[in-house]
Amino acid sequence: MNERAWNSSMSNLSEKELEIALYIYIGQNIRNEGILVQDPFLVKNEKIVKELENRGIIEEFNWYKHSLLRINYNENVNLSRIIEGKLNENKDILLESLNIIPLNLLSFFIHDYIENKMTFPLDKDWSYYGWKSLILDNEKIQKYKIKFFNVLIKFGFSVKTKSYVSTRGGELRDDEYVISTEIRDSLRRIMIKIEIPNEIILFSTVYDKILREVRYLSGIIEFTIEEDEYLGIEMRLLEDAFGKILDKLYENDIIDNYRVVPKHGIIVVGDANKIHNFILNDIDNTIIETLISDKFAYKDEEKIIETYDITTLMRELIDKKYKLYQTVVMLYSKEIFTSLIYIERCIIDLMSPKPNQESLRNFVLNLHHILEESSTNEFLKFRENQKPTLEEWLQIEIPTEADLPYEYAKTFFRNLNKLRNYYSHLADQEKIYKTGQIFLQLIGKYYPEKSDIEKTEKILLKQAISALEEIEKTLKIAHKF
Numbered sequence: 001m002n003e004r005a006w007n008s009s010m011s012n013l014s015e016k017e018l019e020i021a022l023y024i025y026i027g028q029n030i031r032n033e034g035i036l037v038q039d040p041f042l043v044k045n046e047k048i049v050k051e052l053e054n055r056g057i058i059e060e061f062n063w064y065k066h067s068l069l070r071i072n073y074n075e076n077v078n079l080s081r082i083i084e085g086k087l088n089e090n091k092d093i094l095l096e097s098l099n100i101i102p103l104n105l106l107s108f109f110i111h112d113y114i115e116n117k118m119t120f121p122l123d124k125d126w127s128y129y130g131w132k133s134l135i136l137d138n139e140k141i142q143k144y145k146i147k148f149f150n151v152l153i154k155f156g157f158s159v160k161t162k163s164y165v166s167t168r169g170g171e172l173r174d175d176e177y178v179i180s181t182e183i184r185d186s187l188r189r190i191m192i193k194i195e196i197p198n199e200i201i202l203f204s205t206v207y208d209k210i211l212r213e214v215r216y217l218s219g220i221i222e223f224t225i226e227e228d229e230y231l232g233i234e235m236r237l238l239e240d241a242f243g244k245i246l247d248k249l250y251e252n253d254i255i256d257n258y259r260v261v262p263k264h265g266i267i268v269v270g271d272a273n274k275i276h277n278f279i280l281n282d283i284d285n286t287i288i289e290t291l292i293s294d295k296f297a298y299k300d301e302e303k304i305i306e307t308y309d310i311t312t313l314m315r316e317l318i319d320k321k322y323k324l325y326q327t328v329v330m331l332y333s334k335e336i337f338t339s340l341i342y343i344e345r346c347i348i349d350l351m352s353p354k355p356n357q358e359s360l361r362n363f364v365l366n367l368h369h370i371l372e373e374s375s376t377n378e379f380l381k382f383r384e385n386q387k388p389t390l391e392e393w394l395q396i397e398i399p400t401e402a403d404l405p406y407e408y409a410k411t412f413f414r415n416l417n418k419l420r421n422y423y424s425h426l427a428d429q430e431k432i433y434k435t436g437q438i439f440l441q442l443i444g445k446y447y448p449e450k451s452d453i454e455k456t457e458k459i460l461l462k463q464a465i466s467a468l469e470e471i472e473k474t475l476k477i478a479h480k481f
Contacts, residue, residue: 010075010078010079010082013057016045016048017048017051017052018082019156020041020042020045020048020049020052021052021057021058021071021075021079022079022082022083022156023041023042023156023159024042024049024052024058024069024070024071025071025076025079025080025083025180026083026157026158026159026178026179026180026183027039027159027161027178028069028070028071029118029119029178029179029180030119030161030162030163030164030176030178031163031164033063033066033068033070034061034063034068034069034070035068035069035070035159035161036066036067036068036069036161036162036164036172037049037060037067037068037069038067038162039161039162041159041161042069049069053069056072056075057071057072057075058070058071058072058075059071059072063166063170064166064169064170065169065170066164066170080180080182083157083180083182083183084182084186086156086157087157087182087183087186088186090155091186091190094151094155094157094190095190095191095437096437097151097154097155098148098151099437099440100147100151101144101147101148102144102291102292102293103194103440104194104196104290104291104292104293105141105144105291105292106148106191107191107193107194108135108196108291109144109145109148110187110188110191110193111188111191111193112132112196113132113136114179114184114187115184115188118178118179118180118181118184119163119176119177119178120145120149120176120177120178120179121174121176121177122146122160122174122175122176122177123142124136124137129208130204130205130208131200131201131202131204131205131208132204133208134204134205134207134208134211134283134287135204135287135288135291138283138284138288140284140288140292141288141291141292144292149177152177152179152183153177157179157183158177158178158179158183159177159178160175160176160177160178161175161176161178162174162175162176163175163176189403189407189408190407190411196291199241200287200290200291202240202241203241203244203245203286203287204283204287205241206241206242206245207245207279207282207283207287210245210268210275210279211276211279211280213268214272214275214276215276217272218272218273219271219272219273220256220269220270220271220272221269221270221271221272222267222268222269224261224266224267224268242266246258246266246268248282249270249275249278252278254270254271254274254275254278255268255269255270255271255275256269256270257269257270310454310457310458310461313458313461313462313465314461316461316465317370317461317464317465317468320465320468320469320472321337321370321371321468323468323472324336324337324468324471324472324475325337327472327475327476328394328475331475331476331479332394332395332396332475332479334376334393334394335376336375336376336379336380337374337375337376338374338375338376356450356453357448357450357453359453360423360448360453360456360457361423363457363460364416364419364420364423364460365420367416367460367461367464368416368417368419368420371413371416371464371468372413372416372417372420376393377393379393380413381413381414381417382410382413382414382417383417391478394475394478396475396478396479397478398474398478399477399478405470405473405474406470406471406474408466408467408470409466409467409468409470409471409474412463412464412466412467413467415438416460416464418434418435418438419435419438422434422435422438423435423438435447439456
């Protein structure tokens with residue numbers, strides 16, 4: 001569809017009409033057939049719904065006993081563009097609003113929960129099995145899940161509507177949260193994935209298996225844990241996790257005994273009620289508490305302190321910057337960095353930091369000078385309304401396969417630019433707040449203490465190295481298209 005057709009079909013909609021069209025666009029994902037006409041929000045706005053139908057933007061049809069609405073096929077592209085524009089415009093404030101969710105858990109929701117789905121029950125989700133099921137079933141996680149979707153609903157990025165099935169000529173089911181592919185994919189782009197430690201996945205898998213054996217039983221029981229059910233996890237690791245948990249249950253007098261039977265499984269004897277209650281309590285105090293406390297959110301970055309010093313990281317940064325410069329010259333015959341007279345001074349300052357707030361502010365300023373202010377037309381600031389953009393300057397389009405790493409790189413450079421603007425000039429509460437949001441993503445704290453200065457500087461350098469590397473990879477991929 002060309003731009004003229006897009007403008008003519010959507011430009012005449014009032015704000016309320018567009019709101020309802022977007023509601024139907026998202027809500028129609030409840031099933032392939034569409035959203036129910038009797039949805040309370042649509043019933044409340046029945047006149048506008050009819051007007052949208054008369055204008056050919058939506059269509060109504062019957063499926064078994066149900067009357068359903070969905071967006072006219074030709075209008076889906078238009079509303080998809082509007083959703084994407086709305087997401088880009090609101091992504092910063094959306095992330096700020098999602099800060100009510102611990103970072104580990106927010107990453108789990110975005111990258112491990114909504115990654116392949118668009119509908120989600122309000123309470124228990126029966127579509128998952130194993131470690132994800134155990135986490136999602138927890139009462140604390142359920143409360144955060146509701147908060148997560150409520151934020152999306154507030155921004156118009158999710159709807160809550162009733163599901164339905166075809167049995168008995170058409171039956172209604174419970175309300176579910178619904179999102180669209182644009183929302184799912186955009187959230188995955190703007191939220192960096194925090195890897196859940198293997199021990200949490202392994203222990204959750206084991207606990208889930210045991211709970212499934214004892215959940216509906218009582219008294220002294222004997223059950224067998226078979227070894228061939230978890231082929232997706234390395235058996236050696238799974239057996240080790242089973243051993244640790246069963247030892248724990250035995251040491252706390254929760255089970256009477258257990259024994260491993262080769263080629264058969266693990267036979268466990270114990271009181272079902274005691275096993276069930278102990279495991280639920282232990283899940284709450286260990287796995288769930290770790291997940292919502294952000295204890296492992298920055299585990300990978302903290303390894304930098306043990307592995308690198310500032311000098312090593314600076315050498316790697318300059319090397320990556322030079323490689324990016326060479327790649328752009330070789331592929332596009334353009335220079336992505338210019339020579340600034342104070343760059344050498346900045347490098348010297350970066351390699352001799354001091355453990356105080358003033359030194360960290362200067363560190364941010366110098367890193368910003370080296371990477372962003374020294375880039376041609378300051379492209380690496382990746383300002384929202386910059387013209388021309390880096391892509392336009394190089395006359396390229398970013399292919400889908402490179403979109404996600406490129407977005408990660410852009411997010412880092414934008415955050416660095418914000419730190420330079422806010423942290424170096426903390427003149428008002430708004431700048432202090434915005435600075436805190438960036439530091440929260442970097443080190444898990446709203447503001448670095450003296451003991452955090454060195455770690456923060458190393459994390460900034462390591463992420464800068466990764467961002468340069470991702471841009472170089474992206475430009476190499478784009479050159480092939």
